[in-house]
Amino acid sequence: MKAADMFNLAGRVALVTGASSGLGQQFARALADNGAAVVLVARRADRLEAFKAELEKSGAKVVAIAADVNKSEDRVRAFDEAEKAFGTVTILVNNAGVAQKSVRATDVTPEEWRRVLSTDLDAVFYWAQEAARRMVAAQKPGAIINIASVLGLGVAKGVAAYAVAKAAVVQTTKALAVELAFKGVRVNAIAPGWFVTEINDKYLESEAGIAMKRDIPMGRFGKAGDLDGTLLLLASDAGSYMTGATIVVDGGQVVQIKG
Numbered sequence: 001m002k003a004a005d006m007f008n009l010a011g012r013v014a015l016v017t018g019a020s021s022g023l024g025q026q027f028a029r030a031l032a033d034n035g036a037a038v039v040l041v042a043r044r045a046d047r048l049e050a051f052k053a054e055l056e057k058s059g060a061k062v063v064a065i066a067a068d069v070n071k072s073e074d075r076v077r078a079f080d081e082a083e084k085a086f087g088t089v090t091i092l093v094n095n096a097g098v099a100q101k102s103v104r105a106t107d108v109t110p111e112e113w114r115r116v117l118s119t120d121l122d123a124v125f126y127w128a129q130e131a132a133r134r135m136v137a138a139q140k141p142g143a144i145i146n147i148a149s150v151l152g153l154g155v156a157k158g159v160a161a162y163a164v165a166k167a168a169v170v171q172t173t174k175a176l177a178v179e180l181a182f183k184g185v186r187v188n189a190i191a192p193g194w195f196v197t198e199i200n201d202k203y204l205e206s207e208a209g210i211a212m213k214r215d216i217p218m219g220r221f222g223k224a225g226d227l228d229g230t231l232l233l234l235a236s237d238a239g240s241y242m243t244g245a246t247i248v249v250d251g252g253q254v255v256q257i258k259g
């Protein structure tokens with residue numbers, strides 16, 4: 001099969017959470033550019049509408065749904081509205097996430113722990129569960145892609161809650177994968193390294209960030225498009241025998257032992 005056919009997403013319906021900025025927008029763009037109808041989800045409706053208009057200019061089929069991933073009624077409404085517009089969601093990109101205030105583990109408050117775990121773990125599980133239930137009920141195969149982080153594989157100081165949530169996203173991916181494989185729903189994760197977006201721009205552009213960049217074997221942070229190939233592999237028939245995997249895309253960061 002030719003690569004363009006293997007990666008073709010015509011007829012698929014892709015819902016991307018956290019599509020109002022950063023990686024989520026790039027994911028939605030890559031899916032739309034390869035033929036999927038896309039459903040943009042985030043809280044900031046104005047941003048979603050502007051981005052929808054941008055994607056539509058290149059002929060994409062798009063709906064924008066303002067929703068909070070932490071609210072169960074918003075989750076159900078988002079999938080209902082997506083189905084009404086395009087049919088069953090067959091690709092879910094579980095991307096919405098929040099960063100943690102950098103503090104020592106001994107100083108993390110219960111409120112901060114819950115805030116981070118709620119968006120970065122609980123919502124990932126519930127949105128995947130909702131998508132899977134609907135794909136199984138409709139007897140449609142599909143793909144769920146969870147956005148983890150290299151901090152789900154290794155840890156850094158000051159981000160215990162975030163790192164714990166992302167490690168659990170990796171395990172959630174495996175747990176769902178083994179239960180859904182026979183139903184034709186594949187569940188995989190991407191663990192990105194550092195990409196400059198609104199979640200971390202101040203930090204990555206600081207002196208500490210510049211030092212981090214020097215430590216990345218490729219000598220640079222990730223840029224727009226660096227995750228497209230991995231996303232499309234996991235979303236399309238090109239990844240038809242892949243499930244339960246977490247693919248690291250980090251310029252070589254996590255495999256390096258600093259001597």
Ligand SMILES: NC(=O)c1ccc[n+]([C@@H]2O[C@H](COP(=O)([O-])OP(=O)(O)OC[C@H]3O[C@@H](n4cnc5c(N)ncnc54)[C@H](OP(=O)(O)O)[C@@H]3O)[C@@H](O)[C@H]2O)c1
Nearest residue numbers: 018020021022023042043044068069096097194195197199
């Ligand atoms: N950038 C990196 O270096 C990096 C590295 C590894 C992993 N990641 C992961 O990649 C994902 C995207 O991060 P990013 O860098 O693109 O950050 P970002 O630019 O801050 O985007 C985060 C997105 O999540 C949405 N969001 C947050 N809370 C939400 C909620 N309660 N309900 C609905 N949407 C919500 C935000 O939209 P609204 O505010 O409009 O709701 C926004 O669209 C996150 O899961 C992050 O942990 C990022």
